[in-house]
Amino acid sequence: MARKSASGRIGIADVAVKAGVSHATVSRVMNGNFTVDPDIAARVRAAAAELKYQPNPVGRSLALGKTDTIGIVVPDLANPTFQAILRGLSRAAAEDGYRVLIADSFEVSSEESILAGEARRRCDGLVLCAPRMSDAELEEIAPSLHPLVLINRTTAAPHVPSLVVDYGQGVQDIAGHLVELGHTRLAFLAGPPRSASNEMRLKGLETFKAAHPEVQVTMLEGGSDFDTGHEAVDAVLASGATGILAFNDLVAMGLMSGLHERGLDVPGDISVTGFDDIPFAKYTTPALTTGAVPITELGEQAWHQLRALIRKEEDGTPGGRYHPRLEVRASTGPAKAPRSTVHG
């Protein structure tokens, strides 16, 4: 008869009395400590099995000072990019017996610091994706979040690896591809104004413009989702550009959808490119030319970096840099002669 502990759940004490040993011995057996007499160990194991005893992880965490859990802060779980990072992170962490706690900030960057702090205290480490957080704030909280791995951000705080995608280079590659196809009027459908990765794209475009003075590049306001792209049709057409670099694949898909509704042909009339290479990108019609980022792998790497930090391994590489690979598909093609434009 199992004497249930106060909480109603079976605890180590119940196993101890059933096996006629002390708590300590039960703990030793459960943790594979071999200094226990085999007979007693067997008795304990039998008792544990009979009572279906499962150690309480909270008590364990308190005693051990670790939770075997890591946290990830994302700005928007609806975004396929962060879904992919989460997926890679979760899979890699699971292989090492770690679980993942998610904290979705729902794009309210003011809450991000608090959210990150709370998540961190429940976990052994944190992966932070906070594209909208100000640099100042990031610098301020980074030290208190250690072990910490940053995605697409950097900090001066020591021992904080950053995994960053070279959006600047990627955008240049894409622009180069369009120019090779004969496009001389490009437009960049920008991301959210305070996005760090958008900044990187803008810097890349500046570099590109400097190297290609003959190409006209129009900057258009945008966002990061379908609707943004869909609503941008008018602005895109007004720009007179024939090659459009959308902030990401979502925006590109929205744009293509909008262009389609207007009866325009992609890439016949206008070439459209995305960024990220989300799983759906190759299934759009036409299939989307994009800057492919190994996003899932990025999540996986985030875990490896974090693991090194948690294990206090000194030899961990201090982050990593990912170069997007230009993935040419069917949404880009040769430029046709410039159309007449509204402001031309």
Added chain:
Amino acid sequence: MARKSASGRIGIADVAVKAGVSHATVSRVMNGNFTVDPDIAARVRAAAAELKYQPNPVGRSLALGKTDTIGIVVPDLANPTFQAILRGLSRAAAEDGYRVLIADSFEVSSEESILAGEARRRCDGLVLCAPRMSDAELEEIAPSLHPLVLINRTTAAPHVPSLVVDYGQGVQDIAGHLVELGHTRLAFLAGPPRSASNEMRLKGLETFKAAHPEVQVTMLEGGSDFDTGHEAVDAVLASGATGILAFNDLVAMGLMSGLHERGLDVPGDISVTGFDDIPFAKYTTPALTTGAVPITELGEQAWHQLRALIRKEEDGTPGGRYHPRLEVRASTGPAKAPRSTVHG
């Protein structure tokens, strides 16, 4: 000067000595207990702020017997359906101050029980999506997982709400829609063999066939992802069907992509339908006709059910049933005359 506790982090004891009071008083102040003298409370708060004290959630969880965390077990985080459930769940739970721990079983259903148990012990409740788990296994573990909410599964265990989508009805609605368009030869591109929701679809189709003996319905083996749909093109064409019910939107998209490559027109030659209405469904070309399931809302409801269980509210409704809404878009159209087929 903060006397750091052994662990290196600042604890309640540090605040206590700094404020010149006992641990108990600090705890009282931090929890808004008003039996503390305002002057002392202020002193404690000042000390806490100065030391940047943040209560350790693990110690708190042990004392309180709750973690303010819930778990969700999903078979595949790459699947947009589960991403949407997770999103809805996470958002709703966050509003009540709960966090979400994810456990991805990566489709290895043999691990699901263990995974679910482990996740449950770290949390105050669990949401279980386990479409491939056998009924017997589900019945066995369900009681030990309480508080538990099931998605698209039911169990005889008491106090286990189920949120189920009526795929059977949905599939009948879709088939009916195709028949109205004049299709008399349909094919069902089935989901994974042991999927519970696939069973529901099959049952629905049986009902449909009984009511429409004049319609020929071919069953085709399938799966649940893009590639499954893409690879099914030959089988679909061989069936001679003009109206295809794909297991879900992903499969439908893969199929449309494959048909497109073969130079076939959707819906001119073949009508294709999906299921779920994932965010991308309306952006495919042609836009996908599908059975729309309010998936995010389902995640949200899962939290509400779970919350009622956690709070031991007796009046909680015992689950819910969702009826897919037929979302007619451009991937379905009038049937053309039957083509010649390979067999029959």
Added chain:
DNA sequence: GCAAAGCGAGAAAGCGTTTTCTCGCTAGTT
């Protein structure tokens, strides 16, 4: 045959909170 060494298991002290219990002090009542 006795002392020292070694080993196995129980007692107890943490881990960082919350909460009950207790006690001392103040105020209020007759």
Added chain:
DNA sequence: AACTAGCGAGAAAACGCTTTCTCGCTTTGC
């Protein structure tokens, strides 16, 4: 003025586990 009621805050127990410390037993070596 004395006694009680009430209240505020410290001491200590509890949450469930791990781990060090300690002690008693057995074994080994001289």
